Amino acid sequence: MGSQPDWYARGLGHVWRPYAQMKTEPDPLAIVAAHGSRLVLADGRELVDGIGSWWTACHGYGHPHIREAVERQLQLMPHVMFGGLAHEPALTLARRLVELLGAPFERVFFSDSGSVAVEVAMKMAVQAWLNRGERGRTRLLAFRGGYHGDTFATMAVCDPDEGMHALFAGALPEHPVLDLPRDEATTTALEVFLEAHARELAGIMVEPLVQGAGGMIFHAPEVLRRLRAAADRHGLYLIFDEIFTGFGRTGSMFAFEQAGVRPDIVTLGKGLTGGTLPLAATVASAEVAAAFWSDDPGHALMHGPTYMANPLGCAAANASLDLFETEPRLDQVRAIARQLEAGLSICRGRPGVCDVRVKGAIGVVELERPPDLVALKARFAEAGVWIRPFGRTIYLTPAFTISPDDLSALTRAIDQVACQLAR
Numbered sequence: 473m474g475s476q477p478d479w480y481a482r483g484l485g486h487v488w489r490p491y492a493q494m495k496t497e498p499d500p501l502a503i504v505a506a507h508g509s510r511l512v513l514a515d516g517r518e519l520v521d522g523i524g525s526w527w528t529a530c531h532g533y534g535h536p537h538i539r540e541a542v543e544r545q546l547q548l549m550p551h552v553m554f555g556g557l558a559h560e561p562a563l564t565l566a567r568r569l570v571e572l573l574g575a576p577f578e579r580v581f582f583s584d585s586g587s588v589a590v591e592v593a594m595k596m597a598v599q600a601w602l603n604r605g606e607r608g609r610t611r612l613l614a615f616r617g618g619y620h621g622d623t624f625a626t627m628a629v630c631d632p633d634e635g636m637h638a639l640f641a642g643a644l645p646e647h648p649v650l651d652l653p654r655d656e657a658t659t660t661a662l663e664v665f666l667e668a669h670a671r672e673l674a675g676i677m678v679e680p681l682v683q684g685a686g687g688m689i690f691h692a693p694e695v696l697r698r699l700r701a702a703a704d705r706h707g708l709y710l711i712f713d714e715i716f717t718g719f720g721r722t723g724s725m726f727a728f729e730q731a732g733v734r735p736d737i738v739t740l741g742k743g744l745t746g747g748t749l750p751l752a753a754t755v756a757s758a759e760v761a762a763a764f765w766s767d768d769p770g771h772a773l774m775h776g777p778t779y780m781a782n783p784l785g786c787a788a789a790n791a792s793l794d795l796f797e798t799e800p801r802l803d804q805v806r807a808i809a810r811q812l813e814a815g816l817s818i819c820r821g822r823p824g825v826c827d828v829r830v831k832g833a834i835g836v837v838e839l840e841r842p843p844d845l846v847a848l849k850a851r852f853a854e855a856g857v858w859i860r861p862f863g864r865t866i867y868l869t870p871a872f873t874i875s876p877d878d879l880s881a882l883t884r885a886i887d888q889v890a891c892q893l894a895r
């Protein structure tokens with residue numbers, strides 16, 4: 473490891489680290505720079521990045537087109553309040569997102585994190601009913617395995633274990649959580665539940681095709697068609713949380729395209745700025761937006777984050793959308809999918825491995841038992857790769873611009889390190 477820089481030794485005890493028992497977990501790696509698919513550590517080593525900084529960095533780190541757009545915006549105006557003021561980066565981005573998403577989307581609410589975007593979607597769904605004069609529809613139907621954020625409102629629609637519903641009982645709002653309608657039994661259970669409780673619901677919330685942080689669990693497009701049909705039958709708003717799946721990760725620009733159904737509200741974040749600045753969005757259909765369009769000030773959506781529509785973030789997002797138009801991102805995702813399939817398939821059937829699955833630029837090797845995560849992380853770093861499993865789930869969500877050689881280094885490390893340790 474070598475000696476740590478002075479800033480590290482003096483500062484580490486003063487930062488709260490994410491999702492960490494800081495007393496027992498290994499210390500984080502000191503990092504000083506990132507470029508392309510590489511992380512540069514303070515001791516000079518470079519790691520091949522398999523995670524893309526929680527799957528945000530779809531164009532790799534430091535893409536010059538995004539950097540130049542942000543630098544230009546920094547000179548003009550890094551930030552102004554969005555209340556009473558409108559600026560080009562936000563209005564252009566809103567128009568481009570609506571064009572990209574297609575009908576029935578109309579209006580974009582910008583926020584600064586995915587969790588807030590999901591909270592805004594929940595507030596929109598609940599208040600749209602109130603504005604339409606119907607009270608008592610205060611709940612969202614959510615699904616096991618889901619992840620929608622870490623704030624109280626979003627924890628309440630996460631998987632009950634992941635969202636720690638038992639531990640935080642009393643502090644969290646209560647929403648029903650069912651199994652996704654994957655088969656006849658779960659589809660019937662959904663229908664039985666809706667027959668009894670649809671009138672208490674404002675809408676249905678789901679991550680389309682891939683439940684990401686809840687364990688990289690995939691489902692068939694058919695599941696989304698069943699949810700759309702159920703929402704239509706009961707007059708409920710359907711909310712797709714595309715914060716993980718949006719911007720090409722599953723092989724299409726948005727996951728819902730693969731199911732041929734559209735939600736009423738969609739949330740975007742993570743890859744929105746290509747992993748450069750914190751920005752998220754909640755996009756409402758024309759019908760949802762119409763429920764707020766009124767002469768009654770009480771029908772307004774009362775929400776407005778301080779850094780709403782931050783011009784730097786919007787400039788980065790516009791530049792990221794340019795790259796999806798000018799560089800072959802979806803072709804790159806298809807090539808990554810083929811290489812992940814080839815590179816990870818040798819783990820299939822290895823002792824201790826219970827599943828290997830690939831969807832777009834997402835590769836997953838699931839172990840039967842949780843590995844020794846401390847040993848695993850250390851061996852990955854020794855192998856020159858940055859891979860950060862969740863429990864039994866070892867996954868890759870690399871930049872779409874990763875080279876075939878770097879991607880091979882990642883799949884090889886999973887086979888040689890994780891599959892060996894799992895035996």
Ligand SMILES: *Cc1c(COP(=O)(O)O)cnc(C)c1O
Pocket residue numbers: 584585586587588590619620621622679684685713714715716717741742
């Ligand atoms: C990451 C994520 C969120 C939360 O986003 P933050 O920016 O971390 O608040 C919500 N939904 C999904 C599907 C996510 O992957």
